[in-house]
Amino acid sequence: xxxxxxxxxxxxxxxxxxxxxxxxxxxxxxxxxxxxxxxxxxxxxxxxxxxxxxxxxxxxxxxxxxxxxxxxxxxxxxxxxxxxxxxxxxxxxxxxxxxxxxxxxxxxxxxxxxxxxxxxxxxxxxxxxxxxxxxxxxxxxxxxxxxxxxxxxxxxxxxxxxxxxxxxxxxxxxxxxxxxxxxxxxxxxxxxxxxxx
Amino acid sequence: xxxxxxxxxxxxxxxxxxxxxxxxxxxxxxxxxxxxxxxxxxxxxxxxxxxxxxxxxxxxxxxxxxxxxxxxxxxxxxxxxxxxxxxxxxxxxxxxxxxxxxxxxxxxxxxxxxxxxxxxxxxxxxxxxxxxxxxxxxxxxxxxxxxxxxxxxxxxxxxxxxxxxxxxxxxxxxxxxxxxxxxxxxxxxxxxxxxxxxxxxxxxxxxxxxxxxxxxxxxxxxxxxxxxxxxxxxxxxxxxxxxxxxxxxxxxxxxxxxxxxxxxxxxxxxxx
Numbered sequence: 001x002x003x004x005x006x007x008x009x010x011x012x013x014x015x016x017x018x019x020x021x022x023x024x025x026x027x028x029x030x031x032x033x034x035x036x037x038x039x040x041x042x043x044x045x046x047x048x049x050x051x052x053x054x055x056x057x058x059x060x061x062x063x064x065x066x067x068x069x070x071x072x073x074x075x076x077x078x079x080x081x082x083x084x085x086x087x088x089x090x091x092x093x094x095x096x097x098x099x100x101x102x103x104x105x106x107x108x109x110x111x112x113x114x115x116x117x118x119x120x121x122x123x124x125x126x127x128x129x130x131x132x133x134x135x136x137x138x139x140x141x142x143x144x145x146x147x148x149x150x151x152x153x154x155x156x157x158x159x160x161x162x163x164x165x166x167x168x169x170x171x172x173x174x175x176x177x178x179x180x181x182x183x184x185x186x187x188x189x190x191x192x193x194x195x196x197x
Numbered sequence: 198x199x200x201x202x203x204x205x206x207x208x209x210x211x212x213x214x215x216x217x218x219x220x221x222x223x224x225x226x227x228x229x230x231x232x233x234x235x236x237x238x239x240x241x242x243x244x245x246x247x248x249x250x251x252x253x254x255x256x257x258x259x260x261x262x263x264x265x266x267x268x269x270x271x272x273x274x275x276x277x278x279x280x281x282x283x284x285x286x287x288x289x290x291x292x293x294x295x296x297x298x299x300x301x302x303x304x305x306x307x308x309x310x311x312x313x314x315x316x317x318x319x320x321x322x323x324x325x326x327x328x329x330x331x332x333x334x335x336x337x338x339x340x341x342x343x344x345x346x347x348x349x350x351x352x353x354x355x356x357x358x359x360x361x362x363x364x365x366x367x368x369x370x371x372x373x374x375x376x377x378x379x380x381x382x383x384x385x386x387x388x389x390x391x392x393x394x395x396x397x398x399x400x401x402x403x404x405x406x407x408x409x410x411x412x413x414x415x416x417x418x419x420x421x422x423x424x425x426x427x428x429x430x431x432x433x434x435x436x437x438x439x440x441x442x443x444x445x446x447x448x449x450x451x452x453x454x455x456x457x458x459x460x461x462x463x464x465x466x467x468x469x
Contacts, residue, residue: 068200069207072207083216087218090223
């Protein structure tokens with residue numbers, strides 16, 4: 001039982017990392033990863049939204065399925081996610097003003113972060129139970145956080161590097177992101193062997 | 198129930214529930230902003246020029262509410278500093294009056310216009326011209342006259358005169374300094390007001406010598422040292438064949454202006 005949850009959690013963090021393996025949520029990944037503080041803050045905010053979103057959308061999906069309205073999934077989920085992000089924005093503005101200024105426009109943009117919609121729909125498609133879905137949401141969020149934090153470190157190195165002029169700025173950042181993503185390919189199969197799932 | 202009605206009711210219900218939660222949350226999590234902020238922003242000129250060193254007028258307003266000095270606004274000058282001081286109940290301090298000035302008089306038939314610009318087919322922009330154009334033996338320190346600085350001025354203080362040379366209207370100029378970064382030939386500088394209402398200023402940066410200088414532009418400074426000799430305070434120096442007036446030492450007597458054989462020195466008037 002525990003092994004199953006651990007398997008879901010770590011496969012979401014490492015093997016199926018939302019940013020580096022599934023390429024979801026690239027916008028904040030490139031936009032807010034310049035500084036460690038804002039990257040970690042963004043990762044934590046997205047993790048929170050992902051867990052809350054799975055917690056709310058899973059019951060809604062059961063409701064939709066009971067009435068045979070599964071085709072409303074996308075619109076209903078987006079509505080819920082948008083509400084959650086608004087809520088989170090108010091909370092951050094109230095309790096952590098520096099993070100609010102650091103995240104700027106990327107905070108409301110979590111609304112349209114496909115990683116959040118991605119995890120809610122993944123949980124439904126994989127047929128997870130409610131606790132499994134929550135663990136998957138947490139795992140996906142932590143995976144996002146991990147990717148953000150790792151890449152903020154990579155970018156700090158990039159600032160001191162002196163690539164050819166035509167690669168400076170966004171091009172070298174994208175190449176670095178691609179190499180970071182490549183390293184995550186190495187995790188495929190690890191979880192299956194560890195937990196035997 | 199008809200599926201369409203069910204669909205609409207369901208989505209509306211989710212939306213309603215969400216909005217109720219948000220309304221309650223906005224009450225509970227409301228952040229109090231300093232009520233004086235909009236008033237302070239209203240006093241500032243709103244040019245968002247950045248001459249104060251803060252990101253835009255609102256950034257400066259926030260900084261002032263946190264205790265920053267009120268005299269940093271270049272466009273607003275003394276008047277805005279006093280208004281801000283009165284509103285915030287602090288000392289106004291001294292505001293440095295700065296004005297931009299273009300150090301070129303040009304001439305209608307200067308070689309830059311008659312040869313270089315006549316053969317130039319690129320975009321009508323000084324900065325493009327400076328990188329692309331073939332420069333003949335014209336003055337390489339003269340105003341190109343496409344008016345990049347005119348377009349950059351948020352206050353409309355710059356214009357091109359009849360010689361296609363940019364001139365600053367000191368009555369409109371606020372000293373924000375945006376134009377000084379635009380000119381590819383670095384002809385525009387900010388001058389700070391000292392004791393005098395008027396000072397002399399050399400309106401030429403040409404380092405060309407003698408015949409070549411005269412051929413390139415009729416109003417060029419020849420570096421003849423006449424101004425240097427007549428100046429009673431030693432404010433004028435000639436270096437690299439071009440005269441320079443130290444504004445801080447100039448007493449505005451006009452001796453150098455009268456002595457200049459080509460009229461390259463002009464009084465600079467302060468307004469405001």
